[in-house]
Amino acid sequence: MFHLSNPLEDGLAIDVEATYRRYGPMVLRRCRALLRNEEAAVDAMQDTFVRLLRYSARLTDQGLSSLLYRMATHVCLNRIRSNKRHPEDRDDALLQRIAAAPEGGLAPARLMLQRIFRDESESTRAMAVMHLLDGMTLQEVADETGLSVSGVRKRLRTLKAHVAELEGV
Numbered sequence: 814m815f816h817l818s819n820p821l822e823d824g825l826a827i828d829v830e831a832t833y834r835r836y837g838p839m840v841l842r843r844c845r846a847l848l849r850n851e852e853a854a855v856d857a858m859q860d861t862f863v864r865l866l867r868y869s870a871r872l873t874d875q876g877l878s879s880l881l882y883r884m885a886t887h888v889c890l891n892r893i894r895s896n897k898r899h900p901e902d903r904d905d906a907l908l909q910r911i912a913a914a915p916e917g918g919l920a921p922a923r924l925m926l927q928r929i930f931r932d933e934s935e936s937t938r939a940m941a942v943m944h945l946l947d948g949m950t951l952q953e954v955a956d957e958t959g960l961s962v963s964g965v966r967k968r969l970r971t972l973k974a975h976v977a978e979l980e981g982v
Contacts, residue, residue, distance in 0.1 A: 827865075827869050827872050827873065827874050827877070828874075829862065829865060829866050829869050832862075832865065832874075832877055832881075833862050836877060836878055836881050837858065837862070839878065839881070839882070840858045840861050840862070840881050840882070840884075840885045841854060841855065841858045843882060843885045843886065843889070844857040844858045844861070844885055844888070844889050847885075847886065847889035847890070847893070848889050848892065848893070852950050853892065854889075856950070856951075856952060857885065857888045857889050857892055858885065860888050861881060861884045861885045861888050864884055864888070865880075865881065865884065925979070928979055929972075929975065929976055929979060932975075933972060933975070936958060936968075937968050937969075937971075937972055939958065940954050940958060940965055940968055940969060941969065941972055943957060944965070944969060945969075951965050951966055951969075
């Protein structure tokens with residue numbers, strides 16, 4: 814949630830906190846409709862209000878619902894385009910094979926995991942477990958590790974590229 818003591822004190826033309834309370838549900842509905850994923854919709858909604866906060870000094874309290882609707886649409890469409898170019902959460906065939914390995918087949922899986930994580934830092938290993946196995950969102954992983962969401966995303970993308978390399982070998 815956003816908290817601003819007094820919009821005029823902070824030099825803002827609009828009260829972002831009141832705007833969030835008033836229009837947040839509308840923005841979230843728009844994001845849900847476009848992204849069809851609750852977690853992604855909440856992230857997109859918050860990104861929309863971060864953008865609003867960034868430009869709030871230049872805005873007035875007129876036509877905010879239309880502006881927020883357009884902003885949310887742009888945020889969501891950018892995410893959809895980005896996901897098509899760089900899919901993050903596609904099923905990783907290697908992880909699926911390891912998870913489905915019979916008890917006797919765990920030795921090769923352990924060896925593969927050792928190869929995957931051999932050159933990775935402990936924090937990258939922890940991020941992979943939190944996101945891929947525990948199902949935590951990128952934001953939750955970022956909060957736990959003290960990195961930004963983009964930092965976590967970059968580390969996981971690099972790890973997935975490393976896994977893809979090993980699969981090809």
